[in-house]
Amino acid sequence: MASLDLGEIEYTMRSVIGEVSKVIYGLANEIKIITCAIFTGGHILIEGAPGAGKTLMAKAFAKTIRGEYRRIQGNPDILPTDITGFYIYSVDGSSRFIKGPIFANIVLVDELNRVNTRSQSALLEAMQELQVTVDGVTHKLNRPFIVIATQVPARLAYSAFPVSETLRDRFMVSMEVKYLNAELESKLIVEAHSLGIDIVESVTSLDEVVRAQDSILKSVYVSSRVAGYLSxxxxxxxxxxxxxxxxxxxxxLHTIALAKALAVLNKRDYVIPDDIKEAVRYTLPHRIFLTRHAKTEGVSEKTILEEALAKTPVPKE
Structure with a gap:
């Protein structure tokens, strides 16, 4: 598959950002990061209270890339086959596979922390291997394949199951989405009648997204100094x-991939330390696991990250 010019990719990414921003207010940076994740094949974990626009945002991203969108509602009773699909067996011995909602390009898993541990494992295979196994038979998923999972804060979650460390590590980025401030909420109230998925335009194709993913990872340069800084x-x-x-x-690896996409958005074919510093704020906090004592002392993952950024010398250009 032929590579795409990085300038073309930058234009397409900005077009996607512009379309999603038509219906989602107050999340400019989050929309940018999600776009970068999609264009490098990464999955996204979003924490936020219900009603913050996460579902509309996922639908909007799917429409911009002409992708199939499916939604999985997390609940304690969900079965792995509710996610992956299942076989129907006939009396004559034949069988037919019914695809589950995981067979889509953009899959929204709403309230991931209400999905039981067994069913979380079904997501794990899909996210890591780009495939699902049902009754011993492996079924490949199509690219692009992006999971956007939401979780409500633990204090609001009913029948919550902690997202396993292994599954958390499969998400390229994580972020917190909060309610709009008063000014933006007032704007939303006034313009609500004109908002909706219908005003979002498709600006690229699935094939172009796959080519862009491959081109960004292959064509954007990372120097040994920048790689050493991240290490x-x-x-x-x-x-x-x-x-x-x-x-x-x-x-x-996820940090490098996201930093490459950020470089492309900034019209560069090489990564600089500032790309790394921006990327790690989304790629690392959900992968820092604190000691029990640190949690008791009120230390946060973001505190660990910010202190590490302050301590680590930045290489000069």
Whole structure:
């Protein structure tokens, strides 16, 4: 599959951002980061209270890329087959596979932390291997395949199941989405009649998104100095006595991928330290696991990250 010009990719990414921004207010940076994740094949974890626009945002992203959108509502009783699909067996011995909602390009898993541990495992295979296994038979998923999962804060979650560390590590980025401020909410009230998925335009195709994903990862340069900066930054976090265990190697690779997309948005074919510093704020916090004592002391994952950023020397250009 032929590579795309990085200038073309930057234009397409900005077009996607513009279309989604028509219906989602007050989340400019989050929309940018989600766009970068989609264009590097990464999954997205969003925490926020109900009614913050997460579902509309997922639908809007799917429409911009002409992708199929499916939604999975998290609940304690959901079965793996409710996600992956199942076989119907006939008396003559034949069988037919009924695809589940995981067979889409943009899959919204709403309230992931209400999905039981067994069913979380069904998501794990899909997100990591781009496939699902049902009754011993493996079914491939099509690219692009992006999971956008939401979780409500633990204090609001009913029948919550913690998202496993292994599954959390499969998400390229995580972010918190809050309610609009008074000014933006007033604007939304006035313009609500004209908002909706109908005003979002499709600006690219699934094939172009796949080509863009491959082109960004292959064509954007990362120097040894920039790579070393990220490695040292992560090492500082792993060695922090308040951290049970720090970001994984997968976190490092996801950070580089996101930084490459940020570089493209800034009209560069190489990554600079500022790209890394922006990327880690979304790729690392959900992969920092604190000791029990640190949690008791009120230490947050973001505190660990910000302190590590302050301690780690930035390489000069």
């Amino acid at each position: 040292r930054l992560i090492e500082v976090m792993r060695e922090d006595h308040r951290v049970e265990y720090g970001p994984s190697v997968r976190a490092t």
